[in-house]
Amino acid sequence: MLRKLLIGTMLAGGLVAGYSATTYAAGGSVEVLHWWTSGGEAAALDVLKKKLESQGITWKDMPVAGGGGEQAMTTLRARVTAGDPPTAVQALGYDITDWAKQGVVGDLSDVANKEGWDKVIPGALQNFAKYDGKWIAAPVNVHSTNWLWINKKDLDAAGGKAPESWDELIAVLDKMKANGIIPIVGGGNAWNAATMFDSVVLSLGTDFYKASMVDLDPAALSGDKMVEAFTRLSKLRSYVDDNFSGREWNLDSAMVIEGKAGMQIMGDWAKGEFVHAKKKPGEDFVCIRFPGTQGAVTFNSDMFMMFKVGEDKKAAQLQMASDIMSPDFQSSFNVVKGSVPARTDVPDTAFDACGKKGIKDLAEANEKGTLFGSMSQGYASPAAIKNAMYDVITREYNGDIDPKEAAKELAAAVAAAKG
Numbered sequence: 001m002l003r004k005l006l007i008g009t010m011l012a013g014g015l016v017a018g019y020s021a022t023t024y025a026a027g028g029s030v031e032v033l034h035w036w037t038s039g040g041e042a043a044a045l046d047v048l049k050k051k052l053e054s055q056g057i058t059w060k061d062m063p064v065a066g067g068g069g070e071q072a073m074t075t076l077r078a079r080v081t082a083g084d085p086p087t088a089v090q091a092l093g094y095d096i097t098d099w100a101k102q103g104v105v106g107d108l109s110d111v112a113n114k115e116g117w118d119k120v121i122p123g124a125l126q127n128f129a130k131y132d133g134k135w136i137a138a139p140v141n142v143h144s145t146n147w148l149w150i151n152k153k154d155l156d157a158a159g160g161k162a163p164e165s166w167d168e169l170i171a172v173l174d175k176m177k178a179n180g181i182i183p184i185v186g187g188g189n190a191w192n193a194a195t196m197f198d199s200v201v202l203s204l205g206t207d208f209y210k211a212s213m214v215d216l217d218p219a220a221l222s223g224d225k226m227v228e229a230f231t232r233l234s235k236l237r238s239y240v241d242d243n244f245s246g247r248e249w250n251l252d253s254a255m256v257i258e259g260k261a262g263m264q265i266m267g268d269w270a271k272g273e274f275v276h277a278k279k280k281p282g283e284d285f286v287c288i289r290f291p292g293t294q295g296a297v298t299f300n301s302d303m304f305m306m307f308k309v310g311e312d313k314k315a316a317q318l319q320m321a322s323d324i325m326s327p328d329f330q331s332s333f334n335v336v337k338g339s340v341p342a343r344t345d346v347p348d349t350a351f352d353a354c355g356k357k358g359i360k361d362l363a364e365a366n367e368k369g370t371l372f373g374s375m376s377q378g379y380a381s382p383a384a385i386k387n388a389m390y391d392v393i394t395r396e397y398n399g400d401i402d403p404k405e406a407a408k409e410l411a412a413a414v415a416a417a418k419g
């Protein structure tokens, strides 16, 4: 208890051992392109805006709605092509690497070296935040996708036990259906269906997830286990309401928050919606790892990629990078966002039970070698391959192709995308 108190006090004063903030700017402005437009996301982003404004830096907001950021990346391409990139852009995984290859991103090494980012950011994130040995992005958080969010009242009415296996999940879904509520929501667009598929594939084994989603092994992509994964995805689809198509992930979350739907398979940005609605874990909702994925984590980290900008914008840009990586921000932002800190030296003091579980699961998966980049969030393979998978997954989810055909097409689509 004393340790927690001590860390809490140190954290409050931004005094995490060995950390010292850098001051680059006391003025100027940053233009930020992002897709954080839901209630929870906007509340989290406000933490960063307020921090910058307290330093006299004006925030020029450039929100582009759309779960997963596909529309945001399209807008970014237009801005960069016009030779007018924003100061900072929310980006994920291989998208960051692709931009770095084009030589249009800035160099954050000065602030990274001064503040010792190499020592506190896990290697799995550095693989994307650094390019050619230089820091090019500031990691804000670590999200993970293999979560199941369950309305507590609906779960209690369905027996009260959170499912730990596929069979137990189906039993709870059947009970919720009998109780007259929508058992599960999701899959409204390709990104959402792919986010669900992350968990279904992982629940069939960590080796299978790595072989199929990370190593892109043709046998794993086309084999019987992938047929089973698609069969299970279709089974989940059979419990979803008929109005799912086109519904954004945060509207799914709202249905679970209100109890209209029993559960949602979604990354822990969904938790941000529950927090924003003032819901409490254990009382209003239950957060568990998707059944069968306990002990493993499929992760994605939101990073602010900093583009090459004129001298007049550099100080404010570096100040933003420094602010993002400060321990106090990493705690206060992630408590609201539903994710966990990107820094490994931030205590879980301010986090609720789900947040504490997220931090613990991440550390354990990192330790055990069961931490994988999320396919659906662009941390397992480059966009061309990710989008090829999205296309097959969403067609199977919508019943246009059956599981056997889907597994065959998945292997073919990945092979074609690999070129």
Ligand code: GAL
Residues within 6 Å of the ligand: 035, 036, 041, 066, 067, 068, 069, 092, 143, 249, 269, 300, 301, 302, 377
């Ligand atoms: C993810 C992103 C989250 C959240 C989510 C829904 O890719 O990492 O921060 O924005 O999309 O849009």
